[in-house]
Every structure is written in C-alpha cells, then in structure tokens.
Amino acid sequence: MSTTVTYLFDPLCGWCYGASPVVQKLGQQSAFTLELAPTGLFAGGGRTMDADFAAYAWSNDLRIAKLTGQRFTEAYRQNVLGRHGSRFDSATxxxxxxxxxxxxxxxxxxxxxxxxxxxxxxxxxxxxxxxxGQLLRDQGLTDAAHRLAAADAELLAANAARIGQAQALMRTFGVQGVPALVVTDAHGRRLLRGNALYGDVDQLLGDIAGAWASQ
Incomplete structure (x- = not known):
C-alpha cells in the first residue's frame, strides 16, 4: 500500500504559514503522496478585524517568526491587521x-x-x-480564477466535500487546531501533530516512513 500524508490546514492560519517551508519540502517527495485538506477552521463565522484581535494575532505572529524564520512584514501589520472592520474569513x-x-x-x-x-x-x-482572483491570474491559473468568480455548483460541492473530509479526520483524531498531518499507510492511520512541522525535516520524513515508532 502506498503512503498518503494528509495536511490539515487553513490558509489564514499563521502557524500553517510558519510550517510552509517544511510542507513545501514534503510536496517534493516521491516516496509518498501529499494531500491538502483545508479544514474550514476560519471560514465563515462573521469575524472581523479589531484592535484586540490584531494585537493577539501580531503577538502570535512574532512567536511564529522566531520559531520558524518566516516573515511577517510591516505591510501585513498595517494593511491586514490594521484594517479594522475588515473580514477575517478564509472561505475565499x-x-x-x-x-x-x-x-x-x-x-x-x-x-x-x-x-x-x-x-x-x-x-x-x-x-x-x-x-x-487576481493572484490566481498572476500565476497563470486563469481557469481557476474563472471558477472562483463564478462559484458554480460543482466547485461549491467539491469545496464542501474537502472541508467535510478534513473535519471528519480532525474529529477522528481529536485534533483541535492546525496544522497537523495524518499518515495513511500499510500500518493504518496515525496523527503527527503540528509541532512535527517545525523541527528536523529528515526526522519528520523518517517518521512518515515508519522508521520512528508511530503514535
């Protein structure tokens, strides 16, 4: 049986951004398949940016930057966190x-x-x-940009199915937050918590391959 690594994440999760360098390396591996599983953790709910939430997010971001080396710029602080009243919603x-x-x-x-x-x-x-949509077009993903703008029934159904599958995995393993990895191989399924994405890449690859004891 081949190995699949399912990545539970949300595109507005700062810790997931912190894990991005390791996740990108996982995507380059030929020994297993990396499957993206957006959880919808920050989708919907009507949250908007305010001073308290912005301060909380920035303090978290500083911790992530220190641990991972990922950049959180002043442009982000001013134009995203500083836009009080704007939506905080990963649905788009x-x-x-x-x-x-x-x-x-x-x-x-x-x-x-x-x-x-x-x-x-x-x-x-x-x-x-x-x-x-413009970001997609800038990457040459014109068809995806058109689908996003139209939001047809097929796309909405596919999106809902992906989120549903990710949330089912979170319930199965008792996952409260993201990022997290679920490894599926001949030995079954096991959870690798998010902190595995901030450590040694070779050790993580060994764990995925089963060289370390699974949970």
Whole structure:
C-alpha cells in the first residue's frame, strides 16, 4: 500500500504559514503522496478585524517568526491587521484552492504558498475575492480564477466535500487546531501533530516512513 500524508490546514492560519517551508519540502517527495485538506477552521463565522484581535494575532505572529524564520512584514501589520472592520474569513482562499484542485491539481500546494505570502509578506487581503482572483491570474491559473468568480455548483460541492473530509479526520483524531498531518499507510492511520512541522525535516520524513515508532 502506498503512503498518503494528509495536511490539515487553513490558509489564514499563521502557524500553517510558519510550517510552509517544511510542507513545501514534503510536496517534493516521491516516496509518498501529499494531500491538502483545508479544514474550514476560519471560514465563515462573521469575524472581523479589531484592535484586540490584531494585537493577539501580531503577538502570535512574532512567536511564529522566531520559531520558524518566516516573515511577517510591516505591510501585513498595517494593511491586514490594521484594517479594522475588515473580514477575517478564509472561505475565499479555501474556495480558490478547491478551484485549483479541480483545474490544475498539481499546482495546489504552490498556490497555497502564493496565498500565504500574499497576506503575510505583501500585505494583501486574501479574504477578498477580487484580490485572490487576481493572484490566481498572476500565476497563470486563469481557469481557476474563472471558477472562483463564478462559484458554480460543482466547485461549491467539491469545496464542501474537502472541508467535510478534513473535519471528519480532525474529529477522528481529536485534533483541535492546525496544522497537523495524518499518515495513511500499510500500518493504518496515525496523527503527527503540528509541532512535527517545525523541527528536523529528515526526522519528520523518517517518521512518515515508519522508521520512528508511530503514535
């Protein structure tokens, strides 16, 4: 049986952005298949940015930057966290990833990185459909951009199915937050918690391969 590594994440999760360098390396491996599983953790709910939430997010971001070396720029702090009253909702970015999965699935992981860096480095509002659509077009993902703008029934159903499957995995393993990995292989399924994505890549690859004792 081949090995599949399912990556539980949300495109607005700062810790998931912190894990991005390791996740990108996982996507380059030929020994297993990396499957993206957006959880919808920050999709919907009507949350908006305010001073308290912005301060909480920035303090978290500083911790992530210190641990991982990932950049959280002043442009992000001013134009995203500083836009009080703007939406904090990953629904658009999550739907965009579903559109890429339907049109050019091999580029979904790359697109996640583009969306994350657009927010945390460029300071763009990736909760905005127009902004996300332009990011897709800039990457040559024209079909995905069209699908996102139209949001047809097939795309909405695919997106809902992906989120449902991810949330079912979270319930199965008692996962409360993201990022996290679920490894499926000949030995069954096991959870690797998010902190595995901030350590030694070779050790993580060994764990995925079963060289370390599974949980």
């Amino acid at each position: 970015a999550t739907l965009a990833l579903a559109a890429v999965a339907l049109t050019e699935p091999a580029r979904e992981l790359e697109t996640l990185k583009v969306l994350q860096e657009a927010r945390y480095v460029q300071g763009l509002d990736t909760c905005d459909t127009t902004v996300v």
